Amino acid sequence: MRVRRTDPGVRTGRADQRGAGHPARLGRALRHVAGLSWVLLVIGLLVAAVAGSEWAGTVQSQEQRATDVQAGAIENRLAEALGASADLAHAVGALLSVDPQLTNGQFDRWFQSEGTAAERTDVVALAYTQAVPVGQLAGFAARDVADPPFGLHVGTFALTPPGARSRYCLLSLGLLHLPPLPASRSAAVSQALGAFMGFIDPGNDQCDGPAAPLLAAAASSGHAVTGPLSQLLGLLGAEQQAASKAIGQLFGGLAPFFELRAVYDTATPPATVAARQAEVRGWVITVLDARELLQPVVASQSGVAVDLSYQPESGPPVLLERAGRPRPGSMERTLAFDAGGRWLAEVWVPASEDLTPTEQGVAVGGGIALFVLLLVFSIRVLAVARAQAVALAERATGALQHQARHDSLTGLANRSEVLATVDSLLAAGRDAGGADGSLALVVCDLDGFKDLNDAYGHHVGDQLLREAGDRLLEVGGPAALVGRIGGDEFALVVEGEELPDPGQLAAAVQAALALPFRLADVPGPVGVTASVGVATGLRASARDLLRDADIALAEAKAEGPARAVVFRPEMRAAVVRRFDLESELRQALRHGQFFLVYQPTFDLEGLGVTGVEALLRWRHPTRGIVPPMEFVPTLEHSGLIVDVGRWVLLEACRQVQQWHAQGYPVSVAVNVSGRQLEGDEIVRDVRAALVRSGLDPRALVVEITETVLMRDPLSIAARLRDLKALGIRVAVDDFGTGYSSMAYLQQFPVDILKIDRSFVTGMVESPEGAALVRALVQLGKALGLVTLAEGIEDELQLYRLRAEHCDAGQGYLFARPLPPDEAVRFMAERAAQLASRGPEAPSGSAPTGPMA
Template sequence: MRVPVPPSDPVEHSAAQLRLLGAALKRRADEVLELTVTRTSGPDHEVDAVVQDSFERISRSSTIAVARWMAGEGLEVAREAGQETWEIFGELAAHRAASLNEVTRRCLCWRDSMAEILAAAGAELTVSADTLSESLNILQLSLEFSLVRMCECFELERQRTDEELKRREDELAFLATHDPLTGLPNRTLILDRVEQMLARSRRNQTPVAALFIDIDNFKGINDTLGHTVGDELLRAVSARLEGVVRDVDALGRLGGDEFVVISEDLSLDAGPELIAERLLSALHHPFNLGSDQQIRVSITASVGIAIADGISAEEILRDADIAMYRAKWDGKDRYAVFETGMQHAMQHDMELEMDLREALEKDEFFLVYQPTFDLGDMSPTGLEALIRWKHPTRGEVQPDDFIPMLEQTGLINDIGKWVLDQACAQAAAWRDLGYPIEIAVNVSGRQLDSDQVIEDIQGALAASTLDPGALTIEITETTLMRNIEETALRLAEVKELGVGIAIDDFGTGYSSLAHLQRFPVDALKIDRSFISGLSHNQEGETLLRTLVQLGKALSIKTFAEGIEAQRELSLLKDERCDSGQGFLFARPLGVEATQAFLANWAASLPVVSLD
């Protein structure tokens, strides 16, 4: 049935027909969608369900926008109605869900479907050819608007992609030459800058120095406070160092807790040693870390200095690294300047460390036992366990040649535990044979830095069933004064186990009467340097008398080390020193020789019950 169109002004008549056509198109929007879907089906147009849904939304939105334009609501209303279409274009571009070619083809299929539906609706409404032509013009304009908008969306996404690629390329280029944690130049960039400085140095005859900085005991901080705090500390250290180096110098992070400063020309006028002192001083101030700045960390560092002298960038960094290890070996919190012989010493130390790491597994360590005596009646009182190392090529290595390396590397903790286990087991075995001996074992400062030493002592006593009263641990006076508060607490725990405590090498440290009273000490072992001085001057006797009297004033037993001459023994007895040991009585003995010594001792004693 045809819908009659009332006669009117031609322009008004055309506009009225166009409104009727727009209303018809709005009612037949689903037909447009179905026809568009049909036209875009097939293997050449396959997309996933989400993308297909986006295209269907585009079809509906665009159809409604054209219909409202035809209905006389105006171009702006049509654009507003088509906003969803443009947003969907943006989504497709951003997610790279469909290619520009595929979106264009579907837009053209939608236009063709719209034209077909408009022609059918126009025929039903008997609209004029001019009206139908105008509707197709509106459709084409709408398509062009959409295609322009679609191209803008895809172009914008291309620009974003290019910017992101450029940003990532810049980031990769930065990471290739910079440390990602601190933002400082890494080894690659530092080597390049050193080469540039060396080239200038050769041209201008000016000095270049490398200062290799390594945080002391950083691993302990990491293990105790966690890697997050450790990373924060490294960033804080880098900021602190940046604050004291000149702009013309190069600061970098080589990895881990290792930093380097390369200085040249004017900054070396006062010498690299002053630069090192400035770096060390900057790190002495505590760091406040953590989200609430409540974690207070104090650190020190070791600095190695190398001066360029016709060497390459790699070589100057190597020499500074070697000097840094020398600074650590000399006690840390200091700097050392590279010298030619250091490389050989460094190689020696590395080989020594590697051999020590294998020695425990290969059963190369063994204990010897040196008897101790009561100086009153000259009766034996016990044994001191002393570690020895028998290496297949080095031969028998004395403690002074490897104990410092054990301390420096931390291997002393595992080997110290082994000594405790072996000494307690052997002492228990001898006591089971009827020899009423006590055993003394040296405990290092590194062992006392951790509560693990308490567990190690408990474990050795439990495994051996040795009476705790038969064990004495010996610590040096210097160790005692390293961390007074923590050491006092740990020694109190040791004392609660029933174990005795002796201060070794007494008189060589800086302890005072007030300090000694804080520790649960049972004996003072007077250092052998005081004993050997007895034969040479009156001052030696005075010092000895003072140390013995100090022990008596504190109700602590006194013990003399290194007695080698009869005169030394006579003077010690005159001063009423309680006990002693030394080559005058017996050298350190192996297990069999010790057992023979104990048998001879037992033969001269009455039967003693250990129960």
């Protein structure tokens, strides 16, 4: 193992005297320079030639890296666009699982109301072929006559080919999403659809026709079958060639291709081919315009040209569309993406500079040659006269260079010196063809260092840093490179063919720093722990290696003090994803992409609506509705939850005050995060929301999870008392899933105890679960709290909760989270049902039917 360290003389206070004996030698050398100037000229011209060549190579490498970056961006855009098509097919499958009797009119309205029609301009047509068991054929035929797909009335239902089979594959839903067409083409549209009727007739059994192999392939594989629309048209019989011609005229100006995906009884495709074939429920057929799909990609990358192709299971790739025209001198890349590498993109990226790398190399070499000529001339004139001045400057420069390379407090190498040394080691490793694990960079910082500074002063902290540096030098050995690269952050660089295990390096650093420190002005020994991150292997630059080590250090600190983490490539990807998601969330807040849905809560005795819980949702411009669990943790981590939470409070209060004015005096519960409770700003936000909306404070409930309460019980309790002073109510959410005790619960000004859905589910599965819910309800009553059960999904759970005298509840048995217009309609219908039903059965009576 070879390790390197900074100049040991620095640690003893001796200045770096390199160059102190140079003035006399330098003076003699300069006096001889005049006679050797012609030799210097020749050498300079050779250097110019080499530099020009190196410059050309560097520019060529930069162009290649830039091309790779642009190609990667294009690949991401295409993968995202093609993935959106898969999401659309999955959404259709989910929609049909909820409403199997969906009509074509409802199907079209869903496509329009979800915003997909406006956002997915590449979607030309969307259809669903249903797997119809023989026993359901008559019902399907009646439904088809009343509600044919695409609105094309075929008169009577006629099965083609006739005959009894166990299952039929029949088209049940279909819609067109063509770009606006002039009135003159409306007749052509009708003619084309009429000609194509033989293919899209719902009576045509596609499992016993030309499309059967495509359906079977999609059902067996579990992934999409894709190809140009011409492939699908090519399956038509000779008598239907007129349909092919008419369809070609209809899609003139487009580049259509189709995706065929199977829909199964389960959310994900079964594991085996036999199971997939048995459980297929239908097929979603999407016709997309490759030209519309590629145009945004080409438009966002100036001068880029793209060929999009699809690689079938067998045979050569099929070109779907070409966008843009390659410029002369463009660099070409071939991309293969998605899970099976079936999508191919040929990308041409234009050069970023007007001059070619060779031309730039010639320009650089010529510039250096001109400089050498001027330098030689200057040296011949000034060499002897400036000898003494140069010698003095050399001494001064040596001292300045030493100061620039070392930390003034510890004498260790500073950040710049560490990076420079690592860069040289990386270059040497690449030149020698060294193994990827021949270099390790260890970074560590001292846990709780700020607290020590605050408690005893900066002079004590400085002493600790110096002694910590000494210990790290001992870990690396007499030739170790140890540097201080931040306030309390150190770096240790180890290089060699037989490196210790990265975990052993981290353990050695932690063990050295864990020994007690004896510091002046501090009574007794001081214990210190260290968080450590390690990155190994060759990188393009020292900054890249340090970046990866810092990522590992951040992961270690996130796990708690005295932890060590070795960098893995997926950590960097996770950091990039978090950064991108945080940027998207900032855009979402600025552009109003967040919205609220409301889940009603009920009085379990009379089953009337008593309130709603406001729930945050995100309508992403390309991904659609994003579930909260995918973005709320990033809101918390970044602190954006404070701004978003302020908007949620104001919007929820405004909406509920509007319902009050309409005659629905419900309360609203708003979830508040731990980040919001860290300062007094939450009190100002709640007060502002109440004042601006005009809502009665008693109608607002602030919900806090049990784990948030236990972060800092004293300060949280004080902040809750300030909120209670405004007149609002406080609820503890997910109670029972954390670690609070009754003694802690009594400290908080709480009004409502929400029982977590996991306990509600368990109460009907075991006597222990029922006993636990009983205990929680009795605890709430003993403390004078309202008890509210979450996640009520069936009648038996409702019956058991009523028997335990739980006060309120919410869950899918009653209602799912609803948009504001649907929520007010639900409250009106519920009030009408209760008014017409009369008094409910007494508490604890057996369930008799659906409650909502």
